[in-house]
Amino acid sequence: SQKLKEILRNKRRTRWADQEGIRRYEICLQNPPRSNIVIFDEAQSELIANYILKGYSYFVYNMRPEKIYISPLIIYYFIKSLRRFDSNKLTISKGKLRSVLVRLRQYYRMASFFAMKPKIVISSNDNSAIFHWLSKNYKDAEFFAIQNGHRRNYEFNKAHTRMYIPHFFCYGDYDKDRYLRYGHVVENSYPVGSLMIGIYRERFQNNNKKEYDISIISEYRNHIFRDASSDHHQKRSQILTHKLLAQYVNKNQSLKVALINNKNTKEDEIDFFRNIYNDSVNYIKNDRNKYTSYNVVDKSSIVVGFQSTLTFEAFGMGRKVLVIDFTDSNDYNDYEPIILLKKPSYSELENRLNELLAEPYEDYHKRTKEYAS
Numbered sequence: 474s475q476k477l478k479e480i481l482r483n484k485r486r487t488r489w490a491d492q493e494g495i496r497r498y499e500i501c502l503q504n505p506p507r508s509n510i511v512i513f514d515e516a517q518s519e520l521i522a523n524y525i526l527k528g529y530s531y532f533v534y535n536m537r538p539e540k541i542y543i544s545p546l547i548i549y550y551f552i553k554s555l556r557r558f559d560s561n562k563l564t565i566s567k568g569k570l571r572s573v574l575v576r577l578r579q580y581y582r583m584a585s586f587f588a589m590k591p592k593i594v595i596s597s598n599d600n601s602a603i604f605h606w607l608s609k610n611y612k613d614a615e616f617f618a619i620q621n622g623h624r625r626n627y628e629f630n631k632a633h634t635r636m637y638i639p640h641f642f643c644y645g646d647y648d649k650d651r652y653l654r655y656g657h658v659v660e661n662s663y664p665v666g667s668l669m670i671g672i673y674r675e676r677f678q679n680n681n682k683k684e685y686d687i688s689i690i691s692e693y694r695n696h697i698f699r700d701a702s703s704d705h706h707q708k709r710s711q712i713l714t715h716k717l718l719a720q721y722v723n724k725n726q727s728l729k730v731a732l733i734n735n736k737n738t739k740e741d742e743i744d745f746f747r748n749i750y751n752d753s754v755n756y757i758k759n760d761r762n763k764y765t766s767y768n769v770v771d772k773s774s775i776v777v778g779f780q781s782t783l784t785f786e787a788f789g790m791g792r793k794v795l796v797i798d799f800t801d802s803n804d805y806n807d808y809e810p811i812i813l814l815k816k817p818s819y820s821e822l823e824n825r826l827n828e829l830l831a832e833p834y835e836d837y838h839k840r841t842k843e844y845a846s
């Protein structure tokens with residue numbers, strides 16, 4: 474009751490945060506606006522609005538932080554939707570209780586959709602379990618998902634429920650097939666490539682001038698690399714990859730090499746790579762607003778990465794790519810050897826890079842055309 478009084482004193486809106494001060498929810502004592510088109514999740518919502526929905530009115534259903542709408546209408550739809558709820562799941566178990574609470578939140582979200590009454594729901598968060606559930610259970614709209622990243626095999630394996638996408642704008646048939654291979658459902662797929670590449674191509678003209686022989690995509694993560702006691706196989710694979718690449722670059726000092734840092738580059742990331750590469754590479758900070766990473770990839774002969782989406786987008790852009798995965802598993806990459814190196818050997822790495830650098834682009838495109846498609 475005290476919390477409710479605080480909410481009411483704050484007029485129409487309040488915010489909840491976790492212990493670290495990161496907002497998780499924002500309470501709005503009102504109905505969400507009615508809209509024929511709803512963008513689910515604000516991730517890339519500006520791109521969707523500017524390049525896909527230009528000229529149309531729409532509403533963004535925020536998830537970061539999630540907006541919780543409370544009104545008599547929402548409460549009515551929420552209670553009405555509970556008729557679908559299986560009361561048999563209400564058992565005295567911590568795990569079961571958590572599952573019930575998650576399901577109740579899903580019914581609340583569906584109540585919000587009943588209030589908005591959309592005919593079209595579109596999202597770039599194609600791997601969102603919330604979006605999948607709404608797609609399957611809210612029957613009054615068509616749901617469209619735009620792929621915005623490379624999905625790893627372990628993501629499909631760890632999914633607690635089957636993913637469900639009625640309309641999927643994906644990078645290629647390979648991505649649709651992987652959903653199906655792991656038992657998930659894609660009703661309709663449209664292999665259109667990367668939205669980001671499409672926008673980049675529209676905004677920037679490529680003069681085909683190559684400024685870098687090799688561009689290396691950083692996949693540095695603080696929670697993996699900063700912990701000295703961490704023995705994560707992904708960490709071991711990437712550290713070995715960078716050490717072998719540094720050896721190759723130092724042996725071929727005439728090469729021009731760019732290392733594209735994460736979009737949230739911190740000094741510890743630069744320090745990590747400088748300890749391996751010294752000053753033998755150019756460190757380039759990724760600025761998404763300026764499409765820096767795509768520009769560097771466009772100016773590179775070879776793009777090297779581990780599991781970064783940008784590596785596979787580069788393949789779609791026609792760049793020569795080499796995916797290096799020394800994890801000895803298929804959790805991250807199960808691609809064909811035509812683009813994948815799995816043997817942790819310097820001689821193997823050297824041979825692959827030398828062959829790619831020497832191979833004319835026309836021959837490379839002819840050799841990889843079928844797989845790239």
